[in-house]
Amino acid sequence: MIRDQFRILRVDLATGKGRIEHLEGRDEVAGGSGLAALLYSRYGLMDQPWNTEGQPLIFAIGPLTGYFPLMSKTVCSFKSGYHHQYTESHAGGRLALAMRFADLDALVIVGRAGRLSCLSIGTRHLQLKDVEFMRGVDADSAGKLLRRISGEGAGHRSILRIGPAGEIGSPMASINVDSYRHFGRMGGGALMGVKNLKGIVIHGDGECPQPVGSLYPKIFKEIHSQVTSTDMMHKYYNLGTAANLQGLNDISSLPWLNLQKTSDPGISNLTGEAFADATLLRNGACSGCPVGCIHIGYIREKMTGDNRYHYHQVAYDYEPIFATGTMLGVTDPFDVLRILDVMEKVCLDAMSAGVALAWATEASEQGLITEKQTVVRLKFGDAAAYQQAAGFLGRGENDFYRLLGQGTLRAAEVYGGSEFACVLGQEMAGYATGELFFAAQTLGFRHSHLDTGAYSYDQKNAEQDVQKAVNFLMDDEPGRTFLTSMVACLFARSVYTDSRLAECLSAVGYETLAGSIPVVAEHIRRLRWQIRISTGFNPDALTIPKRFYKVKTWKGPINKDYLDALKMEYGKRIMALAGQETLLKREQEVTG
Amino acid sequence: MKQLATPRMDQCIGCHSCSLACARLIHQRLSWETAGIRIHSSGGLSTGFMAIHCLACDPAPCALVCPTGAFSQRAGGGVIVRKKLCIQCGQCVVACPVEAISQNKQGEVFVCIHCGRCVEFCPQSCLEMQETAVTEEVSQ
Numbered sequence: 157m158i159r160d161q162f163r164i165l166r167v168d169l170a171t172g173k174g175r176i177e178h179l180e181g182r183d184e185v186a187g188g189s190g191l192a193a194l195l196y197s198r199y200g201l202m203d204q205p206w207n208t209e210g211q212p213l214i215f216a217i218g219p220l221t222g223y224f225p226l227m228s229k230t231v232c233s234f235k236s237g238y239h240h241q242y243t244e245s246h247a248g249g250r251l252a253l254a255m256r257f258a259d260l261d262a263l264v265i266v267g268r269a270g271r272l273s274c275l276s277i278g279t280r281h282l283q284l285k286d287v288e289f290m291r292g293v294d295a296d297s298a299g300k301l302l303r304r305i306s307g308e309g310a311g312h313r314s315i316l317r318i319g320p321a322g323e324i325g326s327p328m329a330s331i332n333v334d335s336y337r338h339f340g341r342m343g344g345g346a347l348m349g350v351k352n353l354k355g356i357v358i359h360g361d362g363e364c365p366q367p368v369g370s371l372y373p374k375i376f377k378e379i380h381s382q383v384t385s386t387d388m389m390h391k392y393y394n395l396g397t398a399a400n401l402q403g404l405n406d407i408s409s410l411p412w413l414n415l416q417k418t419s420d421p422g423i424s425n426l427t428g429e430a431f432a433d434a435t436l437l438r439n440g441a442c443s444g445c446p447v448g449c450i451h452i453g454y455i456r457e458k459m460t461g462d463n464r465y466h467y468h469q470v471a472y473d474y475e476p477i478f479a480t481g482t483m484l485g486v487t488d489p490f491d492v493l494r495i496l497d498v499m500e501k502v503c504l505d506a507m508s509a510g511v512a513l514a515w516a517t518e519a520s521e522q523g524l525i526t527e528k529q530t531v532v533r534l535k536f537g538d539a540a541a542y543q544q545a546a547g548f549l550g551r552g553e554n555d556f557y558r559l560l561g562q563g564t565l566r567a568a569e570v571y572g573g574s575e576f577a578c579v580l581g582q583e584m585a586g587y588a589t590g591e592l593f594f595a596a597q598t599l600g601f602r603h604s605h606l607d608t609g610a611y612s613y614d615q616k617n618a619e620q621d622v623q624k625a626v627n628f629l630m631d632d633e634p635g636r637t638f639l640t641s642m643v644a645c646l647f648a649r650s651v652y653t654d655s656r657l658a659e660c661l662s663a664v665g666y667e668t669l670a671g672s673i674p675v676v677a678e679h680i681r682r683l684r685w686q687i688r689i690s691t692g693f694n695p696d697a698l699t700i701p702k703r704f705y706k707v708k709t710w711k712g713p714i715n716k717d718y719l720d721a722l723k724m725e726y727g728k729r730i731m732a733l734a735g736q737e738t739l740l741k742r743e744q745e746v747t748g
Numbered sequence: 749m750k751q752l753a754t755p756r757m758d759q760c761i762g763c764h765s766c767s768l769a770c771a772r773l774i775h776q777r778l779s780w781e782t783a784g785i786r787i788h789s790s791g792g793l794s795t796g797f798m799a800i801h802c803l804a805c806d807p808a809p810c811a812l813v814c815p816t817g818a819f820s821q822r823a824g825g826g827v828i829v830r831k832k833l834c835i836q837c838g839q840c841v842v843a844c845p846v847e848a849i850s851q852n853k854q855g856e857v858f859v860c861i862h863c864g865r866c867v868e869f870c871p872q873s874c875l876e877m878q879e880t881a882v883t884e885e886v887s888q
Binding site for chain 1: 761762763764765768771772773776777778779780781782786787788789790794796797852853869871872
């Protein structure tokens, strides 16, 4: 619904009751990332631990959600159990449109349910159901059970759930969204786990009036045509993000074997083409996106010696293939899908888990950990062992796996091997492109490769100019922040330029917002960082492990001085964003 | 007389572009529900999608039960809808053998009028307008 105020549903799991609230701020924070930050500043407990009962779990959509193609993502924000600071994670699926049609700009969940529960909401209902019988149930089975107990609405609802990893509070636990999408990183699943919240079902059973005037249908059609009839989205439509594997390997920027290499001939089995030819079963789309970048592969398993088989569908993308394929030395696409299948079921973030297991493999090779810790012998390329290990990590099999689930560096603090822990703020994304990406992921707001275009900058710029590079990061971030406030899929960033966004906002009636995009973008960027800094962000506390200094890319060996200078300068600029007041307040808190 | 057919639903990716287009262009609203074609998953996303829409019965049971003439028989199958005559009794919803008619919470009913405006928005070519005689999903 187009309205100036935000319509928020705040649910307290302790009582099972909710409350609709109307909140001002549309022209200041827009929605999505901006709204999530506003809501955390209102409901968040900045100085309390992440798992305090009152900490909010926030889901927010944007002013254009559902109104235009690819405005199909949702922002989830919370205080992370990974770094104990404010963070965001983004996911597609049906969630964004389900929230739109449930007439909610945001859902804020506080409190802790007495027993394992499922929250079900729609335009005319709110129910907290006891699902204690689902304790320990994997995400796949949980999805089936939630569908059964949710009654009508197949196809017009979004089902979120966690698996065992979330239930044990692992900071690597993801939230599964509609089977094939995820709030993957920074442990959103753990927060659901500590809240005793196994699932969330949102029924998009309402409707909104169409914006008046002829401009809206005209712009819609133009954009629909751009994304379906031109080459702009062809990469995502065709091979999907897996298309990047070959290219990054070719320029020596694809992490292999725990980043001991950045290129390997084994890539021939793991390209986008190889996955499509051998494993691709079908494609899927987020609701409201005619591109349909979701690539779903299959694995077929023999049950017995006789000809008895069953099969599973597993979505794949560039990042999960890097994390469970090249990083682990697994070069059979079906084996990659088998490892991912286990991670899906226990509901672990595949990137974090894959990178953590890569470290564990090298630590095993060096004798820092033994089979007593890993239970199964880890060896690069041994897919069967990684399938087992993924299950152990997701279910917290023993002290070692529970510690590893806290983060690779936490495990390395105890067992050694921090120099080869591939962690840049969190377990690395699959871009060994060079100094700027390493600095940018280490300090980036979400520690995501999508915070800024650093990985792209690295691929195009060989010069080593600290100011120019950091200027690029600083200039690039507000636009992305505004897009994630709409909440657009970032794959559509070439379609949704600032001028196009202004047209879209005008066409649906947000004239003021349309006229102030740069100012609002900067405001949201600042607000997010202020909250992050208030919850403990300190660039000096984040280090870049030695392994990254030994990387060789197409530009040659990493220049240590350049990388250190980039990190220092970027950290300084981020802290300056927060403003004197935030920094002073934080200093007072630290010094007591 | 042509009618909307969904001959290639195996290719559907579940983007809802068709139902969103119908809701937007025919009913001037944004919704998954208030549309003449609605996409449902059949047992979760893993098992694909089905399109719920009017299969152009002739005679149409929904038109036969309509007490006010809001629904009348369309030549070649389906119905002609005169919304102003509708008293929102919902009998058409019950009469439809394939649950193709939906009713929102305000009582308004929504059915495919075979205008074909959704077709161009399907990125997977699942839909097309066909002459009744060659429409597989009806003739078989």
